[in-house]
Amino acid sequence: MSQPLSRESRGFPDYELPRLVRLTDNLHGAAFFLMKLLPARHMLDRAAADGRLKPGGTICETTSGTFGLALAMLAAVRGYKLILVSDPAIDEHLHKRLLELGVTLEIVKKPYEIGGFQTARLDRLRAALEANPGSFCPSQYGNADNPRAYAEVAEQIAERLGHVDCLVGTVGSGGSMSGIARFLRHLNPDLHVIGVDTPNSVVFGQPDGKRLLRGLGNSLVPPNVDHRQFDEIHWVGAAEAFLATRRLHQQHALYQGGTSGAAYLVADWWARTHPDRKVVTLFPDEGHRYVASIYNDDWLAALPGWTGVLPEAPQPVAHPSDVRPSWSSYRWDRRTLDEVLAAGTPVARDLAEAA
Amino acid sequence: MRLGTRGNQRKEHGLGQVNGHHGEILQGIFPDDAGRLHRGLVTLPCNIVSSTAVFRPAPGNLVTVPDDKLKAAEAARLTLDSLGLHDQGGHLTVESTIPVGLGMGSSTADVVAAIRAVADAHGAALGADEVARLAVRAETASDSIMHGDLAVLFAQREGIVLEHLGPALPPLEVLSVNTAPGALVDTVKQPPADYDDWEIQAFRPLRGMLRRAIRTGDAALLGRVATASARISQRHLPKPAFEEINAIAASTGALGIQVAHSGTVVGLLFDPRNPATVRRVAEAAARLDTIGLPPALHFRTDAAEVRHVA
Numbered sequence: 161m162s163q164p165l166s167r168e169s170r171g172f173p174d175y176e177l178p179r180l181v182r183l184t185d186n187l188h189g190a191a192f193f194l195m196k197l198l199p200a201r202h203m204l205d206r207a208a209a210d211g212r213l214k215p216g217g218t219i220c221e222t223t224s225g226t227f228g229l230a231l232a233m234l235a236a237v238r239g240y241k242l243i244l245v246s247d248p249a250i251d252e253h254l255h256k257r258l259l260e261l262g263v264t265l266e267i268v269k270k271p272y273e274i275g276g277f278q279t280a281r282l283d284r285l286r287a288a289l290e291a292n293p294g295s296f297c298p299s300q301y302g303n304a305d306n307p308r309a310y311a312e313v314a315e316q317i318a319e320r321l322g323h324v325d326c327l328v329g330t331v332g333s334g335g336s337m338s339g340i341a342r343f344l345r346h347l348n349p350d351l352h353v354i355g356v357d358t359p360n361s362v363v364f365g366q367p368d369g370k371r372l373l374r375g376l377g378n379s380l381v382p383p384n385v386d387h388r389q390f391d392e393i394h395w396v397g398a399a400e401a402f403l404a405t406r407r408l409h410q411q412h413a414l415y416q417g418g419t420s421g422a423a424y425l426v427a428d429w430w431a432r433t434h435p436d437r438k439v440v441t442l443f444p445d446e447g448h449r450y451v452a453s454i455y456n457d458d459w460l461a462a463l464p465g466w467t468g469v470l471p472e473a474p475q476p477v478a479h480p481s482d483v484r485p486s487w488s489s490y491r492w493d494r495r496t497l498d499e500v501l502a503a504g505t506p507v508a509r510d511l512a513e514a515a
Numbered sequence: 516m517r518l519g520t521r522g523n524q525r526k527e528h529g530l531g532q533v534n535g536h537h538g539e540i541l542q543g544i545f546p547d548d549a550g551r552l553h554r555g556l557v558t559l560p561c562n563i564v565s566s567t568a569v570f571r572p573a574p575g576n577l578v579t580v581p582d583d584k585l586k587a588a589e590a591a592r593l594t595l596d597s598l599g600l601h602d603q604g605g606h607l608t609v610e611s612t613i614p615v616g617l618g619m620g621s622s623t624a625d626v627v628a629a630i631r632a633v634a635d636a637h638g639a640a641l642g643a644d645e646v647a648r649l650a651v652r653a654e655t656a657s658d659s660i661m662h663g664d665l666a667v668l669f670a671q672r673e674g675i676v677l678e679h680l681g682p683a684l685p686p687l688e689v690l691s692v693n694t695a696p697g698a699l700v701d702t703v704k705q706p707p708a709d710y711d712d713w714e715i716q717a718f719r720p721l722r723g724m725l726r727r728a729i730r731t732g733d734a735a736l737l738g739r740v741a742t743a744s745a746r747i748s749q750r751h752l753p754k755p756a757f758e759e760i761n762a763i764a765a766s767t768g769a770l771g772i773q774v775a776h777s778g779t780v781v782g783l784l785f786d787p788r789n790p791a792t793v794r795r796v797a798e799a800a801a802r803l804d805t806i807g808l809p810p811a812l813h814f815r816t817d818a819a820e821v822r823h824v825a
Contacts, residue, residue: 169550304712311716319723322736342713343720346743 202309307339334385365480529636538775618778686817738770
């Protein structure tokens, strides 16, 4: 049965799936080493299988986050050339690590007047693809192999935890939450799904703006976000997320990043208010990249809006445009983004109620 | 093969018997350990129907009664050949209580009974894996009934076990409905289901939950897996009144439903360990009657447990 491992099939199978940690009676955390390894590997496998990615070929993508790191790790062991387009906001340690892994990193220096860095990066990506004929672009925001990759996580959850009542996780590309939610709901139509976003992210209807909390939310709405999977949306601010990240470490000894803290804050609240329901929440990456920030008291104290106090519960809002800078929640009810936005702005609702 | 002293151990006649099944708990496409994809299924055994074959070895031709049991005849021929008895013939009779065309394994049961009868007549002990290989050669795709009550993920077009899931499924009480009485599905000639990319991935969590259901004896989890698999099957071989049956199952406290993925039967699954089941089954049967689908069969799958006690 044993066959030599082809270069194209090399990867990190034991690093792809999370460790499942029971935090309380009814709350389970799925703690990833680097969550993006799984969709990155799956997208490359599928592209290699149908010829979009040739042995020794070139991969081009725009990312300044952990998806780039996952691609870089796979490209290094599989012998692909990788061109990543990013902007000056990229973390300096990540930057060095990508270079060490042999990535060609193209940093877009200036934002466009219209569309900002996002559009400037997409332009540079297009140029890179044209300059490298036959290169493959995974495009994680729109590639359906991204959410489909998470069937393996759903398999692990179903095998280890059996029946699950509630899934909580942050939303960025839409892959993990939209993917896992749909697979688990196939086994439990009543699954309650909570998406965690951050103020000034457009994914669930906020106006675009500067965000201090990275790794969730987005300035555009990725096609891979399946809005109809979500029963509830929570918007968590940076200070609260970082404080919750520290609490996750202090109380449960899980050393994770800031998106994990945001997910933990919401999942812990829901699990406490629904003690007879089984909850699982996703912790996307480890804390080592945040030693100088989230895990540094001085850095935290200098944050705008820092209070050092974690709210007990979210502030429910009547519409996404009512969201404040701090933890808010909204009943999404498995609607599309258009359906939610068409439900009216607060002013329109007031007028309707007055009529 | 196994036959050391060929001919010397030949009996006057050999006997082969095998139970039918009631469709599948799970059917789809599954990766093996190396990541290669295989079509596979997990069968729901039904031990109240069976097929029995008797084989009397004789020189010359192979004669089968009734003579339309062509797959069984082919299987008997392949078994003789595999035993090195190329010139040997005989007289094969097959009798079955398994309804034909409903997806209850009638064809495979005839084939397996024939293989066992021929082997028995020649003093050969064939393991389930060998029987499966012969069965697949005789009929292209084969059910996993040669494995008895063992819970296996079986590659029906290769005759191999992809995964041993456990000694048996958790016990179930099954209320059986034939959704298309009179309309026979040619279960053998059907093209394999053309699953899309999402469905192929969705079989993974179903398999994961099934592992847990069998390991922990959790019939409720098994019901969830079966219902999810039935939903995918509905896109490929739709059952009439599927939603109505599903609603009746849900409202009468059933654990879920399962279907024959290449047939017409649907099973409402109940927990035999729950004292409310007697009442719930009666209520479900009455409700099914009102939509014109009176249940034709009612059985339990815990025969394996009873055997363990005895």
